[in-house]
Amino acid sequence: MSNPKPFATRIDLRSGLMSGYERHTLRRLSDMPGYFHASPADEDPLIYEYFERDVPPEDGQIVQNVSILHPGAIDGEYHMTKGHYHANRRCSEVYLCLSGRGVLLMQTRDGETGALELERGISVYVPPGWAHRSVNTGDQPLMLFALYPADSGHDYAAIAEQGFWARVIQGAEGHPLVVPRRDGSG
Numbered sequence: 001m002s003n004p005k006p007f008a009t010r011i012d013l014r015s016g017l018m019s020g021y022e023r024h025t026l027r028r029l030s031d032m033p034g035y036f037h038a039s040p041a042d043e044d045p046l047i048y049e050y051f052e053r054d055v056p057p058e059d060g061q062i063v064q065n066v067s068i069l070h071p072g073a074i075d076g077e078y079h080m081t082k083g084h085y086h087a088n089r090r091c092s093e094v095y096l097c098l099s100g101r102g103v104l105l106m107q108t109r110d111g112e113t114g115a116l117e118l119e120r121g122i123s124v125y126v127p128p129g130w131a132h133r134s135v136n137t138g139d140q141p142l143m144l145f146a147l148y149p150a151d152s153g154h155d156y157a158a159i160a161e162q163g164f165w166a167r168v169i170q171g172a173e174g175h176p177l178v179v180p181r182r183d184g185s186g
């Protein structure tokens with residue numbers, strides 16, 4: 001794929017719909033075995049989806065991504081993305097929350113942890129080396145715009161095996177709680 005010419009993209013700030021996307025990825029509960037602390041066998045909700053503009057996967061190119069996390073919870077655990085490290089450890093990412101409410105969970109391989117709240121207008125810088133997972137803690141879709149280097153690559157395996165340092169669950173009166181995990185319970 002050669003260097004593209006300059007191009008514009010329209011992002012509907014209400015629906016999150018991105019014009020001209022080349023990639024649309026859908027994640028249902030059945031695509032995420034072992035990620036939630038429970039997986040009811042009788043339902044398979046759409047947890048999240050994301051749209052991307054394709055550029056060459058090379059140093060210097062940047063991917064634009066719109067992620068939509070649908071509201072809901074699986075046995076009290078809010079809908080969330082799989083989460084990943086960037087395979088290229090030099091690659092960072094910027095998230096901008098377009099609408100909804102949520103939390104961005106982060107962690108490093110050295111055991112540092114972070115959790116930052118997401119709401120319309122908040123941007124979060126994810127430095128190199130920090131795994132990231134977004135969680136929808138609201139009752140509306142959580143819409144996120146993200147920019148990341150096209151040569152980042154995605155390492156899902158470490159998170160699939162070890163999970164994140166905390167789970168985000170529905171507390172009393174519907175308030176979200178970020179609950180640190182004490183052991184290797186996924």
Ligand code: F6R
Binds near residue numbers: 152
């Ligand atoms: C890209 C990135 C996001 C996610 C998206 C879905 O590096 O961090 O755009 O790809 O929010 O999450 P995952 O990739 O964890 O399924």
Ligand code: ZN
Binds near residue numbers: 084086093132
């Ligand atoms: Zn990423």
